[in-house]
Amino acid sequence: MNEQIMKVNNISVNFGGLWAVKSIDMDVKKNEILGVMGPNGAGKSTFLNVLSGLQQPSEGYLVIGTQKISQSKPWNMAKLGLSRSFQTVRLLPELNVLDNILIGGHMDAEKQAWDILFRTKKYRQREKELISRAENLIETLELKDKKYEKISKLSTEERRRVEIARSLMTQPNILLLDEPCAGLSPQETEEISKLILKIKEQGVTVILVEHNVKMIMSLSDRIVVLDHGQKIAEGTPDEIAKHEDVIKAYLGG
Ligand code: ADP
Ligand code: MG
Numbered sequence: 001m002n003e004q005i006m007k008v009n010n011i012s013v014n015f016g017g018l019w020a021v022k023s024i025d026m027d028v029k030k031n032e033i034l035g036v037m038g039p040n041g042a043g044k045s046t047f048l049n050v051l052s053g054l055q056q057p058s059e060g061y062l063v064i065g066t067q068k069i070s071q072s073k074p075w076n077m078a079k080l081g082l083s084r085s086f087q088t089v090r091l092l093p094e095l096n097v098l099d100n101i102l103i104g105g106h107m108d109a110e111k112q113a114w115d116i117l118f119r120t121k122k123y124r125q126r127e128k129e130l131i132s133r134a135e136n137l138i139e140t141l142e143l144k145d146k147k148y149e150k151i152s153k154l155s156t157e158e159r160r161r162v163e164i165a166r167s168l169m170t171q172p173n174i175l176l177l178d179e180p181c182a183g184l185s186p187q188e189t190e191e192i193s194k195l196i197l198k199i200k201e202q203g204v205t206v207i208l209v210e211h212n213v214k215m216i217m218s219l220s221d222r223i224v225v226l227d228h229g230q231k232i233a234e235g236t237p238d239e240i241a242k243h244e245d246v247i248k249a250y251l252g253g
Contacts, residue, residue: 002029004028005030005064006027007028007062007063008027008060008062009060010059010061011047011060012024013049013050013057013058019229020043020229021043021226026224026231029221031203031204032221033206034205034206034221035219035237036225037213038226038249042226042228043226044209045178046229048178048209051082051207053076053078056071064080078170081174082173082176083169083176084167085160085177085180091162093150095151096147096150097148101134101138103166130169138165140165140198141161141162141195143162160192161195174206175207176209177196177207177208179211193215193218193219196219216237220237221236222236223237223240225246232249
């Protein structure tokens with residue numbers, strides 16, 4: 001439980017003079033759910049963007065295994081074992097659930113036009129593998145009866161599940177979730193929470209950004225709190241709930 005899987009070292013992101021993220025240090029431990037909390041504009045999404053290679057840090061680096069990473073692209077991060085879902089769900093509405101999930105399988109693939117164009121044996125082999133992986137995820141995320149349904153016909157909560165399944169197609173060691181329960185009812189939030197625990201049980205480390213304090217407190221093994229781009233607290237949910245700076249940040253102090 002205590003084995004370190006990633007180290008975040010002095011990561012900062014500057015947007016034209018504004019430090020959206022400032023000098024963040026943290027360790028991510030194998031198979032934990034690490035909650036990232038903070039008021040609106042605290043830098044949570046920007047921080048996840050750095051971890052997923054969508055945003056280059058202005059300063060700092062990550063260490064994953066023996067690799068030190070200061071600049072990266074999403075497909076490199078996927079290869080290194082990180083995958084994310086987005087705050088705004090970006091699925092293809094006219095394609096069905098299975099096809100949308102399958103798309104996730106190409107996030108870490110080298111583009112091999114030749115293989116795809118001529119549907120070579122290697123390509124067909126990979127396709128078969130991806131389909132079986134997608135079928136398993138459809139099972140895990142309880143989407144069996146929606147497999148051939150178009151995304152446009154699904155509820156927000158069902159779309160979130162498809163999005164999570166799609167992120168898991170690259171078989172990440174670390175799954176990054178940005179507000180998976182935004183806009184969901186308490187029952188739907190409960191459903192997604194259960195699935196996040198199930199994913200953890202399957203050996204995936206989860207970094208969870210969530211606005212819903214109750215949900216993040218009950219799911220996380222550890223929590224890091226950001227405010228104005230900086231880490232203001234770190235600890236178990238119990239420690240965080242009692243932390244003065246956290247209470248102040250949430251009260252808008
Ligand atoms: P959170 O996800 O915690 O609500 P964000 O990471 O989205 O916070 O934003 C942190 C800060 O950075 C905010 O002040 C936001 O306005 C700013 N910001 C985010 N993205 C950009 C961008 N692409 N360009 C300029 N400023 C940005
Ligand atoms: Mg955000």
